[in-house]
Amino acid sequence: xxxxxxxxxxxxxxxxxxxxxxxxxxxxxxxxxxxxxxxxxxxxxxxxxxxxxxxxxxxxxxxxxxxxxxxxxxxxxxxxxxxxxxxxxxxxxxxxxxxxxxxxxxxxxxxxxxxxxxxxxxxxxxxxxxxxxxxxxxxxxxxxxxxxxxxxxxxxxxxxxxxxxx
Numbered sequence: 797x798x799x800x801x802x803x804x805x806x807x808x809x810x811x812x813x814x815x816x817x818x819x820x821x822x823x824x825x826x827x828x829x830x831x832x833x834x835x836x837x838x839x840x841x842x843x844x845x846x847x848x849x850x851x852x853x854x855x856x857x858x859x860x861x862x863x864x865x866x867x868x869x870x871x872x873x874x875x876x877x878x879x880x881x882x883x884x885x886x887x888x889x890x891x892x893x894x895x896x897x898x899x900x901x902x903x904x905x906x907x908x909x910x911x912x913x914x915x916x917x918x919x920x921x922x923x924x925x926x927x928x929x930x931x932x933x934x935x936x937x938x939x940x941x942x943x944x945x946x947x948x949x950x951x952x953x954x955x956x957x958x959x960x961x962x
Contacts, residue, residue: 804921810941812913814870815863816906821880822888822895824854832857832877856888864916873918875935883909883938913941 826833826844828851835842835854842854858880864873881887884905886894894902917937922929 804919806917806919806936809864809866809871809873809916809918810913810946811864811866811916812911813862813909814865814911816910817861818903818906821860821906822856822858822892824892825857827851827853827855856892858888858891864914871933873916873933873935875938879935879938883914915939915941915946 824835824837824842825831826835826842826847828844828847828849831844831847833844833846835844835851837843838850841850841852843850857877858875859877860875860880860883862873862875863870865871875883877888884891886905891902891905894905915938916935918933918935920931920933923932
């Protein structure tokens, strides 16, 4: 049962990753603690408009969009830095280096997760952009699916359903 709050609806999803958008998955971010805004490179420095400062170095972060499906539907989820590191096993800085130096390994790292099954803890909320309102789903936790535990949980749910009056 999803839990509701003013900040969205929280739910668990078990699904298979069908597609990962690799373009824009890694971005240069402000190195200031607590700021995750994208920076622009200006005269060999990185400028953060939010902090109104320029820095000699930036910090690389993830913002990954992926399509995840189960037997009922497909949805697009967004993973940010911590969850993407858990999923891919590489930091955004490592992926940025691969993107620049070895595009084949960069692509393989993303593609190795396609058609794998995971358990996602998500939050869905309505978001409006350019006068279009649509749900946005953010991943708060991602774990590989342990099939033995998942099967046992499904068996338990089936037994409860069988005991309901007809």
